[in-house]
Amino acid sequence: MNTVVVTNVVKSYGRYRALDGLSFTTGPGVTGLLGPNGAGKTTLIRMLATVLTVDSGTLRLLGRDPSAERLPIRRRLGYLPQEPGFHRSFTVFEFVDYVAILKELTDRRERHDEVRRVIAEVGLAAVSGKRIRALSGGMRRRVGIAQALLGEPELVLLDEPTAGLDPEQRLRFRDLISRIGENRTVLLATHQTEDVAALCGRVVVLDQGRCAFEGTPEELRRVAEGQVWLSPERSGMLSWRTGEGLFRNIGGAPAAARLVEPTIEDGYLLLLGDAAVGVGS
Amino acid sequence: MIVELLESHEDHEDLEDKVSALPVLALTEARRLLRHPLTLLGFALFALSVVTEVGDYWGPRPAFSLITNGMVLWLGVLVFFAAELVASASRRAGGDELLGVLPTSRTRRTAASCLAALGPFLVACLVQAMLCAGYAVWEVPLERPPTIFELASGPLCVLGAGVLGVASARWLPWRGSSMLVMVALILYNNIGDEATGRHLLGFYAELPIWGQWPYRAAKGFHPGNTDWHAVYLLALCLGAGALAMLRDSPRRWFWLGAGALTLVLAVVAGWAQLP
Numbered sequence: 070m071n072t073v074v075v076t077n078v079v080k081s082y083g084r085y086r087a088l089d090g091l092s093f094t095t096g097p098g099v100t101g102l103l104g105p106n107g108a109g110k111t112t113l114i115r116m117l118a119t120v121l122t123v124d125s126g127t128l129r130l131l132g133r134d135p136s137a138e139r140l141p142i143r144r145r146l147g148y149l150p151q152e153p154g155f156h157r158s159f160t161v162f163e164f165v166d167y168v169a170i171l172k173e174l175t176d177r178r179e180r181h182d183e184v185r186r187v188i189a190e191v192g193l194a195a196v197s198g199k200r201i202r203a204l205s206g207g208m209r210r211r212v213g214i215a216q217a218l219l220g221e222p223e224l225v226l227l228d229e230p231t232a233g234l235d236p237e238q239r240l241r242f243r244d245l246i247s248r249i250g251e252n253r254t255v256l257l258a259t260h261q262t263e264d265v266a267a268l269c270g271r272v273v274v275l276d277q278g279r280c281a282f283e284g285t286p287e288e289l290r291r292v293a294e295g296q297v298w299l300s301p302e303r304s305g306m307l308s309w310r311t312g313e314g315l316f317r318n319i320g321g322a323p324a325a326a327r328l329v330e331p332t333i334e335d336g337y338l339l340l341l342g343d344a345a346v347g348v349g350s
Numbered sequence: 351m352i353v354e355l356l357e358s359h360e361d362h363e364d365l366e367d368k369v370s371a372l373p374v375l376a377l378t379e380a381r382r383l384l385r386h387p388l389t390l391l392g393f394a395l396f397a398l399s400v401v402t403e404v405g406d407y408w409g410p411r412p413a414f415s416l417i418t419n420g421m422v423l424w425l426g427v428l429v430f431f432a433a434e435l436v437a438s439a440s441r442r443a444g445g446d447e448l449l450g451v452l453p454t455s456r457t458r459r460t461a462a463s464c465l466a467a468l469g470p471f472l473v474a475c476l477v478q479a480m481l482c483a484g485y486a487v488w489e490v491p492l493e494r495p496p497t498i499f500e501l502a503s504g505p506l507c508v509l510g511a512g513v514l515g516v517a518s519a520r521w522l523p524w525r526g527s528s529m530l531v532m533v534a535l536i537l538y539n540n541i542g543d544e545a546t547g548r549h550l551l552g553f554y555a556e557l558p559i560w561g562q563w564p565y566r567a568a569k570g571f572h573p574g575n576t577d578w579h580a581v582y583l584l585a586l587c588l589g590a591g592a593l594a595m596l597r598d599s600p601r602r603w604f605w606l607g608a609g610a611l612t613l614v615l616a617v618v619a620g621w622a623q624l625p
């Protein structure tokens with residue numbers, strides 16, 4: 070079943086079209102949203118989170134139309150904005166508890182159990198009495214993830230959830246999210262192709278407000294199959310020096326090159342071409 | 351940001367959120383308001399003024415002032431700022447987007463913040479009761495015992511300050527706007543002089559006459575009806591609440607009507623209190 074159906078969606082800020090006729094569908098499981106800065110990932114996530122409305126086109130979330138039935142969707146939604154902005158004088162527990170109240174968890178005992186559960190899930194139990202302003206950036210991010218998981222929402226939208234997490238926490242996050250994705254829909258916008266490879270069953274690549282790719286991470290990887298080379302010399306724009314002193318080149322074969330297995334990142338870079346390295350339009 | 355605020359205008363659907371969340375939320379907001387450093391400072395300053403009055407300048411005049419309008423300065427003023435800061439905390443932190451998509455509507459949040467002003471009000475009532483008991487125990491000389499309406503005027507000002515703080519946070523979302531509101535309140539408070547009794551239109555209304563030094567001597571009371579003064583203050587509290595609710599609620603006409611009604615009551619009571 071498709072829990073998120075986006076059809077021909079257009080969204081403009083003034084004259085600028087942030088989303089330009091975007092269409093894709095996804096269902097239960099973890100879907101990664103990749104794309105360069107300004108591609109429209111946050112704009113899309115905000116629309117799915119009922120923060121923004123569409124200019125034209127249609128959205129269906131969990132089988133409902135958000136322009137007509139906002140509240141039932143909001144009741145089943147968990148959302149982490151790209152820049153959450155916390156009340157900094159709250160402690161971790163107080164903040165998550167406050168969100169839980171606004172999520173209509175009115176029974177005190179049940180709510181506190183749920184708050185403790187999500188705080189433990191993100192590994193913050195030890196600092197739950199600490200003020201948010203005293204936390205590190207990565208810990209604050211985890212507070213944001215915790216509140217998004219309150220009440221076991223069916224649709225979880227996370228905008229750059231792993232930005233600033235240390236490797237151990239990233240691992241923990243992947244484990245947590247993949248468990249949630251077993252029966253619920255998780256959409257995460259990210260710049261971390263490794264997260265997508267490790268965690269996502271589907272991936273959507275946005276470029277200039279359009280869908281540039283929709284498929285599995287393996288399919289995205291295969292976009293670069295037979296086109297990734299290690300060579301002693303640089304060739305073209307999609308080329309960088311690796312730790313061993315060789316150049317990793319994506320595209321045509323340079324001289325004295327050795328073909329290597331592509332990664333998702335290679336597929337992504339090849340797909341976006343110049344846009345990925347910041348030249349062209 | 352402007353785009354987003356426009357798009358998330360609330361409609362009637364948003365009011366189908368759980369009403370039962372309101373008391374829980376109001377309690378949480380009341381706790382936040384009561385624990386705010388400015389509120390705590392306000393109560394501490396009031397306690398300090400009680401101690402200094404008792405210690406140094408005890409006498410019928412200051413004792414009567416203390417127990418009637420002593421709470422307006424500084425407790426009322428500080429509760430206004432505390433309420434404004436608590437109600438605007440998520441906006442100032444950039445957290446409105448996160449909270450805005452939760453099922454509890456902004457209207458419900460505003461209602462909870464207004465109800466939370468009952469927190470400092472009830473504590474002020476308690477403090478007032480304790481002070482009355484203290485006066486009785488220590489047999490503090492008063493020219494006459496204060497009426498219940500005169501006793502209520504202090505806590506009512508605290509209540510109004512809390513609710514107006516919320517209204518100010520909702521309608522004037524700019525840095526420093528609460529200062530401007532306070533300046534306006536002070537200017538309004540200085541309306542009319544005590545001789546004509548028109549000072550009752552303000553909030554920090556002195557009831558006993560000060561006279562010449564030593565101020566502590568009993569000199570009688572300014573003219574005016576203090577029963578109606580309490581009704582006038584209550585009407586202003588309710589009006590501030592209606593004003594706050596009017597900001598986001600889809601029930602615009604309801605809150606406009608409620609606001610108009612409280613305005614009429616305030617005008618009638620405000621006129622009736624004058625000598």
Ligand SMILES: Nc1ncnc2c1ncn2[C@@H]1O[C@H](COP(=O)(O)OP(=O)(O)OP(=O)(O)O)[C@@H](O)[C@H]1O
Nearest residue numbers: 082087104105106107108109110111112113351353
């Ligand atoms: N509130 C806004 N007002 C005007 N333009 C905006 C606004 N929000 C986003 N944009 C523009 O819309 C485009 C898409 O922005 P969006 O934030 O969706 O990108 P993104 O894919 O999330 O980028 P990033 O990876 O940097 O987070 C950008 O060009 C941005 O400048």
Ligand SMILES: [Mg+2]
Nearest residue numbers: 110111112151
């Ligand atoms: Mg973004």
